Amino acid sequence: MWDIFPDMGKAAEEVEVRLAGRLAELRIERGWSxxxxxxxxxxxxxxxxxxxRGEISPTAALLGRLCAVYERTMSRLLAEVESEPPQVxxxxxxxxxxxxxxxxxRRSVxxxxxxxxxxxxxxxxxxxADIAYGTPPVPGLEQHIWVLEGAVEITANGHTHTVGAGDCLRFRLWGASRFRCPGPDPVRYAVLAVMP
Structure with missing residues (x-):
């Protein structure tokens, strides 16, 4: 279950419908069955x-796989179903x-x-929590991951790093990645992603 624009009811439902439609459009644009x-x-x-058809909501892993196939970040896909984004x-x-x-x-700041x-x-x-992505949404995507609270274990391009509060991990993503929270507390982090 995912929630876009919490506490906005009808607006969230409209975004869900547009996301389902956009996923169908992307497949049709490529001529794929x-x-x-x-x-x-x-x-x-x-x-x-x-x-x-909008009958089910995608998990992060499913949406990640589709983003990889369509060569988009998750934020870009979600932005495509929004109205014109504001500057602030x-x-x-x-x-x-x-x-x-x-x-x-995941909050799109x-x-x-x-x-x-x-x-x-x-x-x-x-x-x-343990989330794995088989391929990057866009090969060579530049990422800067700054941990705000807790610790996270990040595997990118075959290398595993434990990143704690205040630390920043930066890399270009060419292969699989994985984010795991070893606990005992949740982890909160910011990601700056820059398209190649």
Whole structure:
């Protein structure tokens, strides 16, 4: 279950509908059948069909796989279903994605915008949360991950780093990545991502 624009009810539902439609558009723009997308993403045809019809909400892992296939960051995909983004992104209007299954909460602090190459995301993982992405959303994506509270174990391009409060890990992502919260406390971190 994910939640965009918490406490905004109808607006959140409209964004969910637009996201489902955008996922279908991206597949059609490439001329792919559901079977071909299933092969490229590793997501079953029936799950893809239900996602595109808005019958189910994607988990962070599913959305991450689709973003990789479509060569987009998650923030860019979500920005594509918003109305024209404002220059000042007020705290109450920042998109929030919640994946209850994995314990991941993602706030789009500064979403992608035409003419800007960077975005800022806040991530929170509960103790024991473990999220893996098989491929980067965009090969060579530059990331700066600054831990605000707690500690997180990050694996990127085959190297694992434990990053604590105040530390910053920076790299270009070419391969698989994984974020794990070893606990005992949640971790909260900021990600600055810059498109190549």
């Amino acid at each position: 559901l079977e071909e997308l299933a092969g490229r993403s590793g997501i079953s045809r029936s799950t893809l069909s239900r996602l595109e 992104v007020r705290a109450g209007a920042q998109q929030i994605f919640r994946d209850e299954e994995t314990g991941f909460v 500064s979403p992608p915008h035409p003419g800007l190459r960077g975005e800022v995301v806040e991530g929170t993982l509960r103790p024991g």
